[in-house]
Amino acid sequence: MNLFFLMLRSSWKASLASVVLGGGSGLATLALITLIHRAFSGEASQSSLLPFLFAAACAVVLVLQVLSKCILTRLSQSTAARLQFELCNRIMAAPLPELESVGPHRLLGTLQGDVGAITAALSNFPSVCASAMVLVSGVGYLASLSVPLACCTVIMASLGIASYLAGVHWANHHLRRAREDRDEVSKQLQAMVFGIKELKANNRRCVDFMYDVLLPADTAMRERLIKGTDILGGAHTWGRLSLFIGIGLLIFVWPRIWTVTPETLMGYTLTILYLTSPLDSILGWLPALNSAAISLNKINALGLMIDPAKSPSVTTEDTGFRSIALRDVSYSYHSPNDDEEGFHLGPIDLQVLPGEVLFIVGGNGSGKTTLAKLLTGLYAPQSGDILVDRQTIDTASMGDYRQLFSTVFVEGHLFDRLLGIDENPLLLKHWANLLGIDDKVNFETGRLTTHKLSRGQHKRLAMLVACLDQRPVFVFDEWAAEQDPTFKEIFYREIVPKLTRDGRAVVAITHDDRYFFAADRIVELVDGRIDHLRKRGVAA
Numbered sequence: 133m134n135l136f137f138l139m140l141r142s143s144w145k146a147s148l149a150s151v152v153l154g155g156g157s158g159l160a161t162l163a164l165i166t167l168i169h170r171a172f173s174g175e176a177s178q179s180s181l182l183p184f185l186f187a188a189a190c191a192v193v194l195v196l197q198v199l200s201k202c203i204l205t206r207l208s209q210s211t212a213a214r215l216q217f218e219l220c221n222r223i224m225a226a227p228l229p230e231l232e233s234v235g236p237h238r239l240l241g242t243l244q245g246d247v248g249a250i251t252a253a254l255s256n257f258p259s260v261c262a263s264a265m266v267l268v269s270g271v272g273y274l275a276s277l278s279v280p281l282a283c284c285t286v287i288m289a290s291l292g293i294a295s296y297l298a299g300v301h302w303a304n305h306h307l308r309r310a311r312e313d314r315d316e317v318s319k320q321l322q323a324m325v326f327g328i329k330e331l332k333a334n335n336r337r338c339v340d341f342m343y344d345v346l347l348p349a350d351t352a353m354r355e356r357l358i359k360g361t362d363i364l365g366g367a368h369t370w371g372r373l374s375l376f377i378g379i380g381l382l383i384f385v386w387p388r389i390w391t392v393t394p395e396t397l398m399g400y401t402l403t404i405l406y407l408t409s410p411l412d413s414i415l416g417w418l419p420a421l422n423s424a425a426i427s428l429n430k431i432n433a434l435g436l437m438i439d440p441a442k443s444p445s446v447t448t449e450d451t452g453f454r455s456i457a458l459r460d461v462s463y464s465y466h467s468p469n470d471d472e473e474g475f476h477l478g479p480i481d482l483q484v485l486p487g488e489v490l491f492i493v494g495g496n497g498s499g500k501t502t503l504a505k506l507l508t509g510l511y512a513p514q515s516g517d518i519l520v521d522r523q524t525i526d527t528a529s530m531g532d533y534r535q536l537f538s539t540v541f542v543e544g545h546l547f548d549r550l551l552g553i554d555e556n557p558l559l560l561k562h563w564a565n566l567l568g569i570d571d572k573v574n575f576e577t578g579r580l581t582t583h584k585l586s587r588g589q590h591k592r593l594a595m596l597v598a599c600l601d602q603r604p605v606f607v608f609d610e611w612a613a614e615q616d617p618t619f620k621e622i623f624y625r626e627i628v629p630k631l632t633r634d635g636r637a638v639v640a641i642t643h644d645d646r647y648f649f650a651a652d653r654i655v656e657l658v659d660g661r662i663d664h665l666r667k668r669g670v671a672a
Contacts, residue, residue, distance in 0.1 A: 146210075150203040155265035157196035162269055163189045165406045204256075211254050216247050219431070228510045241318045246427035253417070253424035260417045263410030270407045277396050281386065285378060285404065289411070292374025299367025300418055304426075306360035311426050313353035320346045364419050371415050372408065452604050452635070453536060454521045456484040461506055461516035477502050477660040479516060484605060487632050489650060490639045494657035500641045501542070503657065504607055507639065509534040538598040541609045546585075546593055550578045553600050563599050566622065567592040587614040595627070606631055608640040612647075624650045 167186050223231065223239060231239065275282040324331065324346065331338040382400055386392060462478030477499040484490060484507070492500050505511040509518070509530050518525040518533070525533045550560075555578050564573045569592050572581040580593055591611055598606060612620045624647040628638050640651075648654060656663045 146203050146207045150200050150207060151261040151265075153196050153200035153203065154261065154263075157193055157200060159266065159269055160189050160192040160196060162266060162273065162403075162406065164193070165402050166273065168402060207254075211251055215250060216243060219243060219247065227512065228505070235319065236322065238315050238318075240322075241315050242427075242431055245314065246430055249420070249423045249427040253420040256417050256420065260414055263413045266410040267407060267414075270403055270410075274400060274403055277399050278392065280390060281382070281392065281396070281400060284386070285382070285400070288374065288378035288381070292371050292378075293415070295374070296367045296371035296415055297418075299363055299370070300422060303360040303363035303367070303419075304422055306356045306363070307423065308426050310353050310356040310360060311430060313349065313356060316349045317346075317353050320349055368415055368419075372412055378404065453486065455519075456507070456536070456605070456637075457519045457522075458482040458507065458513075459517045459519060461513040461518065463502060463506055463511055463514050475499070475502075475660060477506070480506070480662060482507070482655065482662070484637050484639060486604065486635050486637055488637050489628055489632055489652045490637070491648065491651040491654045492639065492641045492657065493643065493645075493654060494663075498657040499660040500657055501609055502660075504539075504541070504609055504639070504641060508537040508539055508605075508607055536603055537605045537607055538601040538603040539607045539609075540591065540594045540598050540611050542613075544594050544609075546580065546582045546590060546597070548580050548582045550580070550597065550600065553597070556600070559600060560596075563596045566626070567596055568619065569593055569596065588616065588619065591615065592619065595623075599627070599631075602634075603636075605637045605639065608638070608642075610641050610643070612642060612644055620644065620647070 164186065167182055167189065171182055219242065271282060271286060274285060320341075324341070331341060382404070383397065387397070458480050460479040460481065462476065462480070464476045465474035475497070480503060482503075492503060494500050502511065506513060506518075509525070512527070512530060520533060520536070557575060560573065560578070561570075561575060564570050564575075569589060572585070572589065572593055573596070574580075580597075582590075582593070585593070591614060595608075595611060598608075612623050615623065624644070628640070628650055631638050653665060655665050
């Protein structure tokens with residue numbers, strides 16, 4: 133029912149209009165069959181009107197079918213757009229840890245594959261309803277010719293449809309497994325694209341990946357897909373053939389057990405032949421409906437229910453702060469192995485003040501990036517509180533709290549344009565000149581060159597975007613780690629002091645002990661806990 137509700141919610145008027153027009157077209161086509169039957173039956177009293185009635189029925193079929201298909205095209209595209217937009221909203225609203233646990237390959241598989249499967253099923257639903265109306269009308273016409281014969285025809289058709297549905301149920305197992313396997317293939321294709329340098333640098337690794345990882349995953353998916361499709365194809369063929377078997381029984385067997393006129397047999401044969409088309413349309417739609425149901429279950433399993441998500445609010449007000457405090461904040465990662473304990477951060481007590489420079493140091497795996505995600509609101513504390521100006525940040529206000537921060541993470545993504553920033557050409561040129569990336573910025577359009585960048589250039593462009601954003605708190609995750617000495621000097625001696633002079637707070641994760649003099653406070657993390665805190669002047 134969720135599928136049909138989604139279609140109606142997209143445009144119930146278009147859905148209803150398409151069903152009505154399609155049904156009218158089907159009835160008009162059935163009228164053509166009736167007129168042909170009358171012409172063969174020799175009803176002379178109506179013969180002079182039959183050509184005109186036939187031409188009128190053809191015109192009605194043409195107009196109604198064209199209108200119905202035009203509406204269906206618009207309904208399909210609007211449904212696809214609405215569904216994809218709502219899923220994007222749901223992804224944007226989902227907590228970051230949940231999205232990280234799902235993985236980008238599954239999210240992309242949902243947005244690219246599942247949305248298409250659901251839309252394909254929904255876009256054909258009105259035409260299927262019209263086909264169903266034609267079937268009902270056709271059975272009524274058959275009953276007007278002979279009630280016993282109509283009952284036998286319905287029984288034969290029901291047996292054929294039941295056997296087809298049994299085949300669909302059988303194929304569903306393989307198709308569902310193929311959908312699961314597609315996520316694994318998507319994951320490995322993503323690994324190939326992002327790991328292409330490592331694969332090219334080691335031929336044995338490349339061969340192992342291609343033949344031991346990618347090919348088996350792709351083969352498993354395709355074998356299950358082929359099995360499911362073959363079963364569906366066989367069931368579909370049998371469903372259509374059962375109608376012709378019924379016609380054969382009607383022509384060769386029925387006259388031997390029941391008296392029937394040749395005109396009635398001709399009317400039945402013509403009508404059943406015509407009804408094979410709408411019945412075939414319905415049977416052909418059921419696999420699409422089945423795929424859509426699998427995709428919808430996949431979306432629900434990922435926690436991306438098709439319900440309206442609250443769009444993020446936008447404010448132009450530069451909300452400052454007097455203090456940000458973490459009180460007894462803790463966060464734990466779940467280990468994939470039940471017998472192992474995941475990493476635990478906390479309890480953490482930390483305060484950030486305007487105009488202050490805070491360095492976070494520690495070894496790899498000590499929890500520095502996790503602390504930065506907690507501080508910026510990307511992770512919600514599992515225990516403890518975050519306070520801004522002594523006001524506790526709850527779930528409802530976490531989205532607004534995140535707007536206090538401009539961030540540059542180690543693996544941050546760069547968009548190819550400035551988004552969510554009021555363009556200031558002078559400020560843009562200032563930061564581009566300071567960071568040495570003038571050739572990577574189009575000052576007229578605000579577009580950024582995001583391809584063929586070194587890691588250092590990538591981070592400097594991210595720094596440019598963050599500085600243009602001008603939030604109250606800047607968080608840099610090992611920004612200077614891949615910069616040459618010139619830009620390290622610029623970062624610690626020019627950029628950080630400039631930001632703090634403007635009243636901004638700077639929180640930097642760093643290993644550059646020779647620049648510790650630039651910090652007002654230094655927090656050292658060891659195994660997820662603050663080991664000690666050092667003041668300005670510990671190194672020069």
